[in-house]
Amino acid sequence: MRATGSPHAPPDAEWAGVRDRLRARGLRWTPQRRTLIEVLSRSDGHVTGAELVARCRALDPGTIPSTVYRTLDVLEELGLLSHSHAADGREEFHVLPSAVHGHLHCISCGTTWEIEADEAAALIASLERRRDFAVDVSHLSIAGRCADCSAALDA
Amino acid sequence: MRATGSPHAPPDAEWAGVRDRLRARGLRWTPQRRTLIEVLSRSDGHVTGAELVARCRALDPGTIPSTVYRTLDVLEELGLLSHSHAADGREEFHVLPSAVHGHLHCISCGTTWEIEADEAAALIASLERRRDFAVDVSHLSIAGRCADCSAALDA
DNA sequence: GCCGGTATCGCAACAGGTTGCATTTGTCTG
DNA sequence: CAGACAAATGCAACCTGTTGCGATACCGGC
Numbered sequence: 001m002r003a004t005g006s007p008h009a010p011p012d013a014e015w016a017g018v019r020d021r022l023r024a025r026g027l028r029w030t031p032q033r034r035t036l037i038e039v040l041s042r043s044d045g046h047v048t049g050a051e052l053v054a055r056c057r058a059l060d061p062g063t064i065p066s067t068v069y070r071t072l073d074v075l076e077e078l079g080l081l082s083h084s085h086a087a088d089g090r091e092e093f094h095v096l097p098s099a100v101h102g103h104l105h106c107i108s109c110g111t112t113w114e115i116e117a118d119e120a121a122a123l124i125a126s127l128e129r130r131r132d133f134a135v136d137v138s139h140l141s142i143a144g145r146c147a148d149c150s151a152a153l154d155a
Numbered sequence: 156m157r158a159t160g161s162p163h164a165p166p167d168a169e170w171a172g173v174r175d176r177l178r179a180r181g182l183r184w185t186p187q188r189r190t191l192i193e194v195l196s197r198s199d200g201h202v203t204g205a206e207l208v209a210r211c212r213a214l215d216p217g218t219i220p221s222t223v224y225r226t227l228d229v230l231e232e233l234g235l236l237s238h239s240h241a242a243d244g245r246e247e248f249h250v251l252p253s254a255v256h257g258h259l260h261c262i263s264c265g266t267t268w269e270i271e272a273d274e275a276a277a278l279i280a281s282l283e284r285r286r287d288f289a290v291d292v293s294h295l296s297i298a299g300r301c302a303d304c305s306a307a308l309d310a
Numbered sequence: 311g312c313c314g315g316t317a318t319c320g321c322a323a324c325a326g327g328t329t330g331c332a333t334t335t336g337t338c339t340g
Numbered sequence: 341c342a343g344a345c346a347a348a349t350g351c352a353a354c355c356t357g358t359t360g361c362g363a364t365a366c367c368g369g370c
Binding site for chain 1: 346347348349350351356357
């Protein structure tokens with residue numbers, strides 16, 4: 001069972017093209033990158049950096065963290081990934097973002113939800129207009145308490 | 156030169172009362188906490204955790220980081236501080252928040268600005284209504300590019 | 311002014327990430 | 341297919357915080 005990703009570009013095609021996309025930019029296709037791509041293509045939704053390192057190590061015990069993090073940076077530049085920070089500041093990666101979106105984090109239960117760009121459109125427009133500030137929506141991370149946790153707290 | 160803080164409660168009065176506020180809760184007034192309060196009373200605006208540790212060490216070279224961070228947690232519970240995360244995930248503390256507010260971080264130059272709660276009111280109300288999610292505005296941190304950096308990038 | 315309970319401290323180990331640098335290795339060219 | 345250049349890797353050290361635990365020292369009560 002795998003996420004289907006964006007309707008326009010099937011994920012497998014995306015991943016299959018990575019090699020050539022890298023080369024086209026003068027970047028290289030290495031075993032370490034292959035391993036990470038393999039992990040990512042099986043991942044869905046939100047994953048922390050540490051989690052990705054762990055999964056790479058499962059495929060290749062020789063995996064070095066700094067290599068993984070550097071490769072993640074590269075893939076983010078290619079647009080295959082976006083990252084934000086969870087409520088505690090840890091990195092959270094989002095694979096194959098089919099649409100630009102931000103995240104909602106519950107500080108009680110730790111669950112994450114996506115928020116679509118249009119949901120934050122008013123805020124973004126206001127900041128753009130009043131401060132000439134270009135918001136990076138994909139990095140937007142909002143902390144708070146979800147409905148369930150609020151209810152539990154009242155009880 | 157020192158920030159004047161909230162109009163209702165002059166900062167010095169706030170800091171002077173900390174000792175009693177701690178004791179009233181069964182907490183203690185220790186030399187280490189005194190040092191940190193001293194540092195905070197001279198700080199204005201946004202400070203990173205590491206910066207606070209460094210300033211404490213300047214007053215007392217024997218300062219231990221974990222003690223500082225634990226004390227910061229305590230002071231945050233008392234409402235004397237709030238913290239959020241900069242665009243890179245590092246902790247950023249805001250001293251004596253006179254009003255609940257979020258932050259704007261430029262990913263290019265690293266500058267931070269405050270945004271008032273009413274500026275994000277539409278977003279907050281919308282999340283509250285549509286998702287029953289209670290946003291923690293003081294923890295809200297928005298990354299993007301400021302006017303100056305956008306202009307510089309075009310050139 | 312001493313005493314005892316417990317909040318706090320200091321320390322050491324850990325966790326997640328980043329950085330600088332010497333070495334290795336993809337990849338392009340001929 | 342060999343050679344050379346630059347991109348990536350591996351490694352080690354570092355940075356910012358966090359956590360567990362035994363030792364210390366606040367502080368309220370007698």
